[in-house]
Amino acid sequence: MSTPDITGTGAGADAPAPVPVGQTHLLDLDEVGGRVERTELPGGLRVLTETMPGVLSATLGIWVGVGSRDEGPAVAGSSHFLEHLLFKGTTTRSALEIATAMDAVGGEMNAFTAKEHTCYYANVLSSDLPLAVTLLSDLVTEACNTAADLESERTVVLEEIAMRDDEPADSVHDLFAETLFGDTPLGRSVLGTVESIEGLTRDDVDGWYRSRYTVPSIVVTAAGRVDHQQVLDLVTAAFGDRLAGDTRPAPLRTGEGAVHKPARSAGLIARRTEQTHLLLGAPAMGRLDERRYAAAVLDAAVGGGMSSRLFQEIREKRGLVYSVGSSLSHYAGTGSFSVYAGCSKKRVPEVLRLIRAELDGVAAEGITPEEVARSRGQLKGGMVLGLEDTGSRMSRLGKSELSYGEYLPVREVLARLDAVDEDQVRAVAAEVFDRETCLAVVGPYRESDLDRL
Amino acid sequence: MSTPDITGTGAGADAPAPVPVGQTHLLDLDEVGGRVERTELPGGLRVLTETMPGVLSATLGIWVGVGSRDEGPAVAGSSHFLEHLLFKGTTTRSALEIATAMDAVGGEMNAFTAKEHTCYYANVLSSDLPLAVTLLSDLVTEACNTAADLESERTVVLEEIAMRDDEPADSVHDLFAETLFGDTPLGRSVLGTVESIEGLTRDDVDGWYRSRYTVPSIVVTAAGRVDHQQVLDLVTAAFGDRLAGDTRPAPLRTGEGAVHKPARSAGLIARRTEQTHLLLGAPAMGRLDERRYAAAVLDAAVGGGMSSRLFQEIREKRGLVYSVGSSLSHYAGTGSFSVYAGCSKKRVPEVLRLIRAELDGVAAEGITPEEVARSRGQLKGGMVLGLEDTGSRMSRLGKSELSYGEYLPVREVLARLDAVDEDQVRAVAAEVFDRETCLAVVGPYRESDLDRL
Numbered sequence: 001m002s003t004p005d006i007t008g009t010g011a012g013a014d015a016p017a018p019v020p021v022g023q024t025h026l027l028d029l030d031e032v033g034g035r036v037e038r039t040e041l042p043g044g045l046r047v048l049t050e051t052m053p054g055v056l057s058a059t060l061g062i063w064v065g066v067g068s069r070d071e072g073p074a075v076a077g078s079s080h081f082l083e084h085l086l087f088k089g090t091t092t093r094s095a096l097e098i099a100t101a102m103d104a105v106g107g108e109m110n111a112f113t114a115k116e117h118t119c120y121y122a123n124v125l126s127s128d129l130p131l132a133v134t135l136l137s138d139l140v141t142e143a144c145n146t147a148a149d150l151e152s153e154r155t156v157v158l159e160e161i162a163m164r165d166d167e168p169a170d171s172v173h174d175l176f177a178e179t180l181f182g183d184t185p186l187g188r189s190v191l192g193t194v195e196s197i198e199g200l201t202r203d204d205v206d207g208w209y210r211s212r213y214t215v216p217s218i219v220v221t222a223a224g225r226v227d228h229q230q231v232l233d234l235v236t237a238a239f240g241d242r243l244a245g246d247t248r249p250a251p252l253r254t255g256e257g258a259v260h261k262p263a264r265s266a267g268l269i270a271r272r273t274e275q276t277h278l279l280l281g282a283p284a285m286g287r288l289d290e291r292r293y294a295a296a297v298l299d300a301a302v303g304g305g306m307s308s309r310l311f312q313e314i315r316e317k318r319g320l321v322y323s324v325g326s327s328l329s330h331y332a333g334t335g336s337f338s339v340y341a342g343c344s345k346k347r348v349p350e351v352l353r354l355i356r357a358e359l360d361g362v363a364a365e366g367i368t369p370e371e372v373a374r375s376r377g378q379l380k381g382g383m384v385l386g387l388e389d390t391g392s393r394m395s396r397l398g399k400s401e402l403s404y405g406e407y408l409p410v411r412e413v414l415a416r417l418d419a420v421d422e423d424q425v426r427a428v429a430a431e432v433f434d435r436e437t438c439l440a441v442v443g444p445y446r447e448s449d450l451d452r453l
Numbered sequence: 454m455s456t457p458d459i460t461g462t463g464a465g466a467d468a469p470a471p472v473p474v475g476q477t478h479l480l481d482l483d484e485v486g487g488r489v490e491r492t493e494l495p496g497g498l499r500v501l502t503e504t505m506p507g508v509l510s511a512t513l514g515i516w517v518g519v520g521s522r523d524e525g526p527a528v529a530g531s532s533h534f535l536e537h538l539l540f541k542g543t544t545t546r547s548a549l550e551i552a553t554a555m556d557a558v559g560g561e562m563n564a565f566t567a568k569e570h571t572c573y574y575a576n577v578l579s580s581d582l583p584l585a586v587t588l589l590s591d592l593v594t595e596a597c598n599t600a601a602d603l604e605s606e607r608t609v610v611l612e613e614i615a616m617r618d619d620e621p622a623d624s625v626h627d628l629f630a631e632t633l634f635g636d637t638p639l640g641r642s643v644l645g646t647v648e649s650i651e652g653l654t655r656d657d658v659d660g661w662y663r664s665r666y667t668v669p670s671i672v673v674t675a676a677g678r679v680d681h682q683q684v685l686d687l688v689t690a691a692f693g694d695r696l697a698g699d700t701r702p703a704p705l706r707t708g709e710g711a712v713h714k715p716a717r718s719a720g721l722i723a724r725r726t727e728q729t730h731l732l733l734g735a736p737a738m739g740r741l742d743e744r745r746y747a748a749a750v751l752d753a754a755v756g757g758g759m760s761s762r763l764f765q766e767i768r769e770k771r772g773l774v775y776s777v778g779s780s781l782s783h784y785a786g787t788g789s790f791s792v793y794a795g796c797s798k799k800r801v802p803e804v805l806r807l808i809r810a811e812l813d814g815v816a817a818e819g820i821t822p823e824e825v826a827r828s829r830g831q832l833k834g835g836m837v838l839g840l841e842d843t844g845s846r847m848s849r850l851g852k853s854e855l856s857y858g859e860y861l862p863v864r865e866v867l868a869r870l871d872a873v874d875e876d877q878v879r880a881v882a883a884e885v886f887d888r889e890t891c892l893a894v895v896g897p898y899r900e901s902d903l904d905r906l
Contacts, residue, residue, distance in 0.1 A: 054507015057838050087759075088769075095769050099759035104827045106834015109759070123838055152772030159775040159796055162727035166621050272725060274615035306540075306552035306562070316541075316548050319605035322612040343612055374557045381559015385510050385576055389842055 021246065024228060028409040036397070036407060037228040044216030044247040045239060048397040048407070049231050050223040052390060058224035059390040060132045061121040062140050063398040065219075065250055066212040068190040069115045069331070073183070074199065077192015078208045080113040081157055081200060085209075086120070087111075088149040090142040093135075095149075101135060109135070113190050116253060116331060117402050123391055126225035130234055133220075137238035140213060145206040154197060161191050168269075168277040168442040169323075169342060175267045176279040176440035180336055182263025215242050216250045219401045223393035252405040255333010259283040262438035266450040269442045276348050276443030280355055281338030282435040285428075287330035287403060293416045294424035295337070295432070299328045300375035301367045301425075302358065303339055307374065309358050310339060318354075320347045332403070337432050345444060352439075352453060363433035366426030380414050474699065477681060481862040489850070489860060490681040497669030497700040498692060501850040501860070502684050503676040505843060511677035512843040513585045514574040515593050516851040518672075518703055519665040521645075522568045522638040522784070527652065530645015531661045533566040534603075534610055534653060538662075539573070540564075541602035543595040546588075548602075554588060562588070566643050569706060569784060570855050576844060579678035583687055586673075590691035593666060598659040607650060614644050621722075621730040621895040622776075622795060628720045629732040629893035633789055635716025668695050669703045672854045676846035705858040708786010712736040715891035719903040722895045729801050729896030733808055734791025735888040738881075740783035740856060746869045747877035748790070748885070752781045753828035754820045754878075755811065756792055760827065762811050763792060771807075773800045785856070790885050798897060805892075805906060816886035819879030833867050 021040050027048075028036035034051040041047060067079050088095045102109040107124035109132075120139060122132040164170050174189040181187030191197075222231050236243060260283055285291055303310040303326025314324045321343040329336045339359070341351050367375075386392055387410065400407040439453060474493050480501075481489035487504040494500060520532050541548045555562040560577035562585075573592060575585040617623050627642040634640030644650075675684050689696060713736055738744055756763040756779025767777045774796040782789045792812070794804050820828075839845055840863065853860040892906060 052507065054505065055841055057841055096760065096765060099765070099769075100827060103758040103760040104830045106831045106836070106838060108835070108838065125834055125837060128834075152770075155772040156768060156775050159728065159773075162797060163622075163775055163795055165727045166730075168619050169616075274618045275612065277619075300556075305556040307549065307556040312549060312552070315609060316552075317605075319608040320612075322609055322616055342616055344615060374553060377557045378559045381578055381581075382561070383559070384578060385559060385561065388508055388510055 027407045030409055030411060035228075036409075038407065039228070039232055040249060041232070041236065041239075041243050043239070043243040043245055044249045045235070045243060046219045046249055046401055047232055047235055048219065048221045048401055049226050049228045050393050050397060051226055052224050052393060055224050055390060056125055057123060057390055058126045058129045058132070058222055058226045059121060059123045059394040060129065060136060061119050061221045061394045061398050062136045063219040063221065063402055064118045064140065064213055065116070065217040065253065065402050066118055067114050067116045068188055069185040070212070071185060071188070073188070074196065075204050075208065076188050076196040077157070077190070078200060078205055079118055079212075080190050080192065081153070081197065081205055082145075082209055083111045083113045083118050083120075084153045084157060085145050085149060085205060086139045086143045088153060089144050089146070090138045091144060092142065093138060098135060098139070101131060105131065107132065115186060115190060117398070119395075119398060121391070121394065129222070129226065129230070133231070133234040133238050137235065140218065141239065141242060143209060145202065145209055147202040150202050150205060154200070157191070157197050158194060161194060161197070164191060168271060168273050168275070171269055172277040172279050172340070172440050172442045175269055175442065176281060176338060176438070179264050179267035179438045179440050180262045180281065180283065181259065186331060186334070187263065215239070216247050219398055221394050221397035221401070223397060224390035253332045253403070255286050255331060257333060258286065259334045261436050264438060265436070266439045266441070266453070268445055268447055268450055270445055271442055273443050274344070275342045276345050276441060276445070277340075277342045278348070278352070278443075279338045279340050279440045280352065280437055281336050282432055282437045284328060284335040284337040284432050285330070286333040286335050288332070291424070291428055292328075292330060294420045294428045295328055296379055297372060297375045297417070297420045298362070298367065298425045298428050299326050299337065300378050301371040302326050302362060304375065305378055309362075310355065313358060314341065314351060314354050320351050324351075348453065359433045362429045366422060366429055369422050372420065372422050372425055376417050376420060379417050383413065384410070480860045483862055483864060489862075491860065492681070492685055493702060494685070494689065494692075494696050496692070496696040496698055497702045498688070498696060499672045499702055499854055500685055500688055501672065501674045501854055502679050502681045503846050503850060504679055505677050505846060508677050508843060509578055510576060510843055511579045511582045511585070511675055511679045512574060512576045512847040513582065513589060514572050514674045514847045514851050515589045516672040516674065516855055517571045517593065517666055518569070518670040518706065518855050519571055520567050520569045521641055521643040523665070524638060524641070526636070526641070527649065528657050528661065529641050529649040530610070530643070531653060531658055532571055532665075533643050533645065534606070534650065534658055535598075535662055536564045536566045536571050536573075537606045537610060538598050538602060538658060539592045539596045541606060542597050542599070543591045544597060545595065546591060551588060551592070554584060558584065560585065568639060568643060570851070572848075572851060574844070574847065582675070582679065582683070586684070586687040586691050590688065593671065594692065594695060596662060598655065598662055600655045603655050603658060607653070610644070610650050611647060614647060614650070617644060621724060621726050621728070624722055625730040625732050625793070625893050625895045628722055628895065629734060629791060629891070632717050632720035632891045632893050633715045633734065633736065634712065639784060639787070640716065668692070669700050672851055674847050674850035674854070676850060677843035706785045706856070708739050708784060710786055711739065712787045714889050717891060718889070719892045719894070719906070721898055721900055721903055723898055724895055726896050727797070728795045729798050729894060729898070730793075730795045731801065731805070731896075732791045732793050732893045733805065733890055734789050735885055735890045737781060737788040737790040737885050738783070739786040739788050741785070744877070744881055745783060747873045747881045748781055749832055750825060750828045750870070750873045751815070751820065751878045751881050752779050752790065753831050754824040755779050755815060757828065758831055762815070763808065766811060767794065767804060767807050773804050777804075801906065812886045815882045819875060819882055822875050825873065825875050825878055829870050829873060832870050836866065837863070
């Protein structure tokens with residue numbers, strides 16, 4: 001339930017020292033993981049690879065440093081819309097040709113858009129890595145974004161919004177962001193709104209593509225049975241003329257300043273659901289804040305597993321919910337802590353009372369040394385277990401580069417978790433849990449009911 | 454979208470030859486995967502392991518050959534209810550102790566109940582495998598199932614049912630099974646109903662445990678950084694006195710006979726959803742039917758990937774849906790083929806017309822040799838890629854033993870897929886797609902609307 005983003009981390013406070021273009025740096029060589037190498041190609045393209053012993057596959061990712069946080073309200077959803085459009089065809093390949101090439105080798109190709117980046121990826125047998133590099137590079141650099149494809153895909157995106165609206169456990173997350181961050185880019189859904197999607201023109205979307213999908217904003221990562229030099233050769237061939245000049249990579253994203261108070265105290269989506277789905281939370285630190293390790297330990301102890309306080313008090317002892325848990329989200333410069341629960345309307349008052357009592361207790365007294373030790377163990381074990389597939393390794397490389405500006409070896413992250421003590425956790429709890437909270441609710445309520453919750 | 458269960462397969466038509474108790478058999482030793490070994494311990498307990506090079510973790514599974522298919526209507530949901538109750542405590546461990554022990558090492562412990570089996574599993578670093586064996590064995594053999602825990606967990610299960618009801622894409626699957634298989638065990642939800650769960654007594658559930666969780670029905674599987682002899686030693690210590698006598702393992706589950714016609718032509722859950730979620734399908738072959746390989750190729754070509762006919766026609770060319778795809782489910786003696794789509798109500802008639810036209814076309818003419826080749830490649834690549842984590846390997850071992858009564862090496866499954874030709878696919882399509890179909894709908898409709906769909 002808890003997904004603190006501690007896997008790809010670095011202090012990032014200082015800008016990385018300039019790296020000679022074309023030179024490859026060995027960043028890590030370890031049993032937990034393999035050989036991690038990084039090269040900056042001309043034009044500002046960054047390539048990171050990690051070899052993993054024992055696997056037959058590779059996962060390739062092409063990351064672009066653009067997401068919904070970069071959008072104004074009128075074009076909300078442009079980054080995600082583009083992510084769809086890119087699969088519709090390039091100057092040399094139709095949508096069917098793209099899909100057929102990948103399906104024929106049993107590969108999995110897909111993409112996702114987040115608030116601060118977009119990622120196109122493919123998981124293939126390592127012998128099919130050349131195909132994956134060729135296809136994904138073509139999508140990212142040669143998309144046509146025709147008006148006809150835009151019209152057809154507009155309906156698909158609207159259907160995706162409708163699907164999200166039908167899943168209250170999903171909707172409540174978008175509502176929470178809106179309640180916490182208000183009418184700001186971080187407060188808006190990655191999907192955009194029905195209105196913004198209906199209003200997007202071909203010029204909007206293609207213009208977004210041309211201005212944002214530039215080589216200095218792109219990072220290529222690959223993990224699994226890969227060879228760094230082979231990936232460099234493939235990428236160099238695929239990007240061709242774009243790799244020229246002495247352009248530097250785009251700078252690390254910095255946040256516009258921390259948020260200390262929710263925009264609103266509560267938000268509601270009134271739906272005739274069986275369960276009420278709720279998120280209660282507050283602003284938290286951004287991802288470059290060193291206290292994030294202590295925050296991750298706190299989050300794990302409060303709502304990160306079956307032994308956590310919330311799970312034990314609310315589900316195990318009282319049987320009030322099926323799901324309850326906490327999570328941390330980190331962005332550049334800010335973040336959030338939240339508790340999710342889903343339960344029947346009649347149980348909502350008691351569940352909310354118990355959640356608040358637990359957060360208040362921890363804000364006042366912190367957690368026990370045993371909880372600190374257990375949570376550190378949980379995070380460390382979970383991190384190592386979670387990095388056993390090529391996709392999560394590929395993803396860690398991409399986030400390290402785009403979000404942290406630095407690659408931290410796994411053993412270094414484990415050491416930082418080990419260094420977290422009771423006092424650090426207490427300090428984070430006292431600050432974050434003492435803040436004004438906001439509540440997002442999807443369920444059978446009216447606006448006037450919110451004050452009583 | 455397509456999940457044909459071809460990964461753990463065997464002909465299974467003939468009973469396996471008797472195996473001397475305590476003797477270990479090497480079933481496979483291959484690059485794709487590792488060393489697979491099987492031992493029958495006294496008391497009828499079966500243990501299968503697979504070593505995977507390069508990984509640091511292990512996934513352990515304890516499988517019990519009981520599921521919702523074994524339940525009468527009055528006790529519907531007992532197997533799933535038990536799966537919850539087992540985590541509430543044993544003769545020597547409280548729920549908190551169980552959760553704390555696993556969280557402290559960062560392991561992931563959980564369970565799932567299906568129509569024909571129940572599985573408890575844990576993914577841990579290999580050094581924590583002894584803990585995983587001890588904990589899961591204790592749950593499965595020493596559960597207390599107290600009346601107080603049953604009352605508390607009853608609410609949790611009712612909340613889980615409510616959560617399913619709030620997720621139309623989930624509800625439509627249970628509705629489809631009911632529409633296809635009617636008032637039979639296969640037609641009922643694994644979760645049971647609100648009525649059956651409210652009616653279950655401690656004697657019902659504990660009696661189900663005592664009669665069904667017997668050693669000859671249990672299979673222990675482990676994959677990853679494991680050693681067969683170590684697992685045998687751990688399991689032998691954990692099961693103790695239960696491993697005595699010359700009891701044979703429970704026989705392979707056989708179906709009660711094939712189903713050729715849906716119980717009803719349509720089923721509706723009327724909900725005010727944004728999208729209409731629909732499943733259209735028909736009965737298909739059981740899992741021991743050798744034609745399942747041809748059926749898997751057919752399913753992949755029709756609705757298994759982005760290049761499939763349904764995805765291309767309905768999403769790519771016309772932009773009518775976000776999700777469309779087909780899937781096969783196999784049980785002992787019977788199975789189903791179905792197409793899922795989710796779209797706004799106004800698009801439902803066209804989407805249904807296109808799905809039916811595609812199925813009719815394939816029933817009449819089969820698929821092209823190019824589609825056969827591509828789908829074979831897709832299934833083969835996907836199978837190898839899908840077996841790269843310890844969890845899927847552990848799962849394949851369990852299904853091989855409980856569902857197929859035979860372990861097939863990966864290369865043998867790949868060879869069987871390679872042997873599928875156009876004629877075999879055409880024969881399956883002509884039979885399955887020519888059957889009477891049934892339609893399950895979750896959306897803003899009335900019963901009287903169903904005739905027009």
